[in-house]
Amino acid sequence: MKAVIPAAGRGTRLFPQTHTKPKPMVRVAGKPILGHILDGVVDSPIDEVVVVVGVMRDHVVEYVTAEYSDDLDVAFAEQETTEGLGHCIYQTRxxxxxxxxxxLLGDMLFETDLGAFLDAHDALGDVDGSIGVKRVDEPSNYGIVTMDGDRIAGLVEKPADPPSNLAIxxxxxxxxxxxxxxxxxxxxENDVRGAGDEYQLTDGLQRMLDAGATFGTFEVRDWYxxxxxxxxxxxxxxxxxxAGSTDGGVADSSVLIPPVDVGEGAxxxxxxxxxxxSIDDGARIEDSRVKDSIVGRGSQLRDVNLAGTLVGSGSEVTGTPSRLNVGDSSEIHL
Structure with a gap:
């Protein structure tokens, strides 16, 4: 089995963080989202990975090659135009x-380890595939599954009138x-586009069901x-x-309230x-109070009170804000 990770998307919902890096390279808890996903693959029975790259591909290729090529057999497929998840997966054929x-979608993280998902799939018996699902409060925002007993009866992407609340x-x-x-x-080939005027993976899976394929589901309790x-x-x-706290930097006359991840040279x-x-490598924080935030590589914070904030790499924030979303290489004085 091979793991396929779509990492080609722009990530417009994360602007301005994704103006200068692709969405899977946005950092969370000490490493890029993609790093957490690949850590899960390393700890699973899978040792071959195909990463689909596109927007700002060099960020992904350089990171994955440097950090994971010793543990995984990695290949890179390219999606030259962003035309949906189905189009993205097709590039790996x-x-x-x-x-x-x-x-494994490149912007999803799970508390359950990948090996447990694979075991749940194997327990389904003779199926052509399986999908992780969870019941949600706003099903129109997701791909939705309907069931016939223990097998999937239908799939639809972001329906206006959801037939169930069982989300992919x-x-x-x-x-x-x-x-x-x-x-x-x-x-x-027939230019059959779905939600968002894109080629959807959900529609491809539905086409398989229409042709007689059998799919089951397994539960995903916690996903982000x-x-x-x-x-x-x-x-x-x-x-x-x-993970608990890690401290690769220097806290001089300061108080760290765990859990905190401090990068090297911070x-x-x-x-x-x-x-x-989460504080990335080389960041500097002076005379400030920061909680529930992610601070990018080489950024500087002075005289601020921040909570629920994203600060991109190489940014400078001074003054007294309380909540911000600051992109890379920005400078803000308040």
Missing amino acids: EYVGDESMCI SGVYVVEDSAGLFDALGALI DCGRPETLLEANRVLLES LIEHSVVGPYV
Whole structure:
């Protein structure tokens, strides 16, 4: 089995953080979102990964090659135009072939380890694939599953009138990969676009169901869509709580309230930091109070009181704000 990770999206919901880096490279709890996903693959039975790159591809290729090529057999497929998740997955057909695959969306994090999802898939028996699902309060925002007993009866992407509240949670196991590629290819060749005027993976899976494929589901209890600032901060809290505090920097005459992740070469002076703060390498915080925030690489904070804030890399914030979303290489004085 191969893991397939779509990492080609722009991530407009995370602007301004994604003006200068692709969405999977936004940092949370000490490393990029993509790093947390790949850590899960390393700890699973899967040792081959296909990462789909597109927007600002060099960020992804350089990071994955440097950090994971010793542990995983990594290949990179390219999505030259952003035309939906189905189109993205279709770009991996030459790398996956007819092998089974596990699709892990590049902006989703899970508390459950990948091995447990694979075990749940195996327990379903003779199926062509399975999808992780969870009941949600606002199903029109998600791909939705309807069931017939213990098998999937239908799939629809972001319906205006949802037939159920059982949402697709961003992890898929596909045994019949060739069948999925045929279905996605038919959508693209016939220009059959779905929600958002894009080629949707959900529509390709539905096409497989229409042709007689069988799909089951497994439960995903805790998952975090890191494509929005509020859920990114929520994931930061959960991951820091799980991992505990790390301190690669210097806290001079300061108080750190765990859990806090402090990167290498970071400097904290005359400040109170935490809980739930992730500080990237080389950042500097002076005379400030920071909690429930993510501070980017090489950024500088002085005389601020921040909570629920994202500060991009290489930024400078001074003054007395309480909540911000600051992109890379910005300078703000208040």
